[in-house]
Amino acid sequence: MKNTLTIRNKEISTDFVLFLIISGLLGVVTATVDTSLANCLYEDLDFTVMERSVVEAPRELPGMLTVFLIGLLNSLGDIRIAAVANIIGGVGLILFGVSADSFALVLLFLVIYSTGQHLYLPLASSIPMSFATKENFGKRIGQVQGLSSFSIVVGSAALYLLYAFTNISYGTVFFAAGFFMIVSGFLFLAFRREGKVVSVHRLVIKKEFKLYYVLATINGARKQITLTFAPWLIIDVFHQPVTTITLLYFIVCILGIFFKPWFGWLIDKKGERFALQLEAVVMFTACLGFAFAGTLLPFRAALIVVGVCYVMDKLMEAAFMARATYVRRLASDEADVARTISMGQSMDHVVSMLIPLAAGWLWYNGGAAGGYVYVFIGGLAVSLLNFFVASKI
DSSP states (O other): OOOEEEETTEEEEHHHHHHHHHHHHHHHHHHHHHHHHHHIIIIISOOOHHHHHHHHHHHHHHHHTHHHHHHHTGGGOHHHHHHHHHHHHHHHHHHHHHOOSOHHHHHHHHHHHHHHHHHHHHHHHHHHHTTOSTTOHHHHHHHHHHHHHHHHHHHHHHHHHHHHHSOOOHHHHHHHHHHHHHHHHHHHTTOTTTTOOOOSOSSOOOGGGHHHHHHHHHHHHHHHIIIIIHHHIIIIISOOOHHHHHHHHHHHHHHHHHHHHHHHHHHHHHOHHHHHHHHHHHHHHHHHHHHHHHHHSOHHHHHHHHHHHHHHHHHGGGGHHHHHHHHHHHOSSTTHHHHHHHHHHHHHHHHHHHHHHHHHHHHHHSOTTTTHHHHHHHHHHHHHHHHHHHTTO
16 A cells, blocks of 8 residues: 655655644643643642652653663554553543642652653654655754644644633643543554564663763753743742743744754754754853843843743753754664663653752752752753763764
């Protein structure tokens, strides 16, 4: 059976079209979790910053175990592992949406969702690169991520309207996101190339990837600034409602439609070193704003600066593409790519499990003057280290 579609006189793989649909659905899931999780924990469950930090350690545990989980499922092949991952994650989100306001249940269901999410993350980079031609790996990932950003824009806009003009509950929103994730899992089962790629190795640790492992480990500290503490700064210190985070995220995603394909092109054109150094410079600038805007500027001006810094820092999450393409260019066997990325992900999660606890303690015990400042000063140090290591590529 023919495995291509003709669109505007171009032959396009049916599997790639399915992958684009999946990326769109998962973009809506990402919009839901990124815009609503922090506020759900803060408003519905009355979490403190310390409780929020405590949740991060077990929630990130599946990320640390990703390399072993993919190893156990290795015989399924990348596509079927992706299917299993999204079905598991979707079940976790649905259970989180309908769960009672119990800390133990919330933690359990977030860990289930996180298991599926983290199991899929390495494959979200390796699968689109398998559709690349002439080693334009950055361009192909950038195209997929641009479409994902478009779907996140649509999802964020819908969420903004729902939160602003209806009384929709967080539970309903997370239930819908879980459903989309499960549908994505079943769409992977419709791929015609089925189990490809199947690796002969359950685990991949090779010396040629050593610099990637270091970069991935640093990213474990770097990502917590964007994932956990920048949103919490906006919510807890600047006392902003869910609509503020949703609006900022909406701006990020609109820019991402154009930024991510451009960043993928930049990786192919300038190389991974340039792209990762740019990430470090942007993070350094953003952390300066997060740390000092509140004390140096009037409230409204400080909020604007922090919002701009959040947008800048969130856009630079696209740097994961540079780490992925770096692995792909080094790999002699395509099957090693997802396993190597998963190894790096496991390493970065060792750090990302510890950072929230340490940073949360600093925030909580830093005094009324602003313990959060120390957290973002730590972010400045991480960005400098990231720049130095990236210069070794």
